[in-house]
Amino acid sequence: MTPASRQFTEQLGIDVPLICGAMYPCSNPELVAAVSKAGGIGVVQPISLVYVHGYDFREGIRKIREQTDRPIGFNAIVEKSARTYEERMRGWVDVALEEGVRFFVTALGNPSWVVEKVHAAGGLVYHDVTSRRWAEKARDCGVDGLICVNERAGGHAGDKPYLALFEEMQSLELPLVCAGGIGDPVAFAEVLDAGYAAAQLGTRFIATDECTAHDDYKQAILDAREEDIVLTEWLSGVPCSIIKTPYVEKVGTKAGPIARRLLRGRKTKHWMRTIYALRSLWQLKRASLQGLSYKDVWQAGKSAGSINSVVPAGEVVRRFAAGL
Numbered sequence: 001m002t003p004a005s006r007q008f009t010e011q012l013g014i015d016v017p018l019i020c021g022a023m024y025p026c027s028n029p030e031l032v033a034a035v036s037k038a039g040g041i042g043v044v045q046p047i048s049l050v051y052v053h054g055y056d057f058r059e060g061i062r063k064i065r066e067q068t069d070r071p072i073g074f075n076a077i078v079e080k081s082a083r084t085y086e087e088r089m090r091g092w093v094d095v096a097l098e099e100g101v102r103f104f105v106t107a108l109g110n111p112s113w114v115v116e117k118v119h120a121a122g123g124l125v126y127h128d129v130t131s132r133r134w135a136e137k138a139r140d141c142g143v144d145g146l147i148c149v150n151e152r153a154g155g156h157a158g159d160k161p162y163l164a165l166f167e168e169m170q171s172l173e174l175p176l177v178c179a180g181g182i183g184d185p186v187a188f189a190e191v192l193d194a195g196y197a198a199a200q201l202g203t204r205f206i207a208t209d210e211c212t213a214h215d216d217y218k219q220a221i222l223d224a225r226e227e228d229i230v231l232t233e234w235l236s237g238v239p240c241s242i243i244k245t246p247y248v249e250k251v252g253t254k255a256g257p258i259a260r261r262l263l264r265g266r267k268t269k270h271w272m273r274t275i276y277a278l279r280s281l282w283q284l285k286r287a288s289l290q291g292l293s294y295k296d297v298w299q300a301g302k303s304a305g306s307i308n309s310v311v312p313a314g315e316v317v318r319r320f321a322a323g324l
């Protein structure tokens with residue numbers, strides 16, 4: 001292991017510098033637990049835990065805890081949006097801290113309030129970034145590390161290759177985690193050799209036994225080639241990587257002209273994003289649970305091109321660790 005990776009694993013109290021990133025709607029408790037149990041770290045996606053998998057939030061965390069006492073993480077999407085959403089997120093962060101979670105991944109907004117709460121409890125906050133501008137803001141908020149989301153990532157993708165992103169962020173002197181495009185042990189070793197302290201994976205962990213996503217979704221990942229992964233705007237208003245299914249080919253990947261104007265407007269973009277987010281949460285949940293019987297909108301990154309089998313999540317962690 002490189003010194004950066006060793007420092008990362010020691011900081012988090014884990015064995016392998018590998019994060020199973022939060023995934024709405026795919027982060028079910030069994031998946032999070034299996035990754036942490038195997039020595040990586042699984043991250044809880046609270047909206048997924050409560051609204052897709054049907055747990056009371058605290059009960060969901062305890063369900064994971066029944067399966068492993070190894071460290072787990074929590075994902076706080078901190079985008080400015082409806083007050084009730086922010087209040088709920090604040091409540092979940094408090095409960096996560098009470099239940100012993102000490103690793104937090106923030107995304108899409110200003111992480112200051114999360115940093116304040118988590119640091120007071122002795123925990124760590126890593127923030128998702130796609131460019132230096134957002135990384136500097138996050139550093140000024142006091143985050144402990146950056147998750148560098150590149151152009152190959154599943155979910156909300158960045159627009160830069162992983163090496164360019166590393167060079168752009170390196171002088172900030174924070175631990176850097178690579179997110180995007182890592183589907184096999186070779187790619188994992190490459191990003192760590194390049195200087196990243198760790199890697200965050202999403203798509204690879206959907207194609208596992210413990211992930212409760214529909215088998216059609218898993219099969220679509222196995223079947224997809226890199227060129228079958230396309231960016232769409234109409235899911236959340238920001239570019240999001242999905243599999244080009246016949247349904248996606250039919251509806252296209254662009255938001256309509258009025259929606260685009262509203263998404264860019266200073267005053268209108270927040271409520272437009274909220275509308276998009278609510279619509280997409282519902283659509284992704286149905287597609288993930290119902291498979292081909294529903295309009296298929298399945299998020300996945302370009303790593304899908306290198307994923308050929310559904311295996312236990314712990315096996316993914318062990319195979320990746322063996323390549324180090």
Ligand SMILES: Cc1cc2nc3c(=O)[nH]c(=O)nc-3n(C[C@H](O)[C@H](O)[C@H](O)COP(=O)(O)O)c2cc1C
Binds near residue numbers: 020045075077300
């Ligand atoms: C289906 C799916 C849902 C995701 N949902 C979230 C989310 O709710 N919050 C978040 O911070 N990142 C989310 N991500 C991003 C992942 O945590 C991770 O950074 C990304 O998947 C890494 O790229 P990869 O899929 O190429 O491995 C999602 C990714 C996928 C594939």
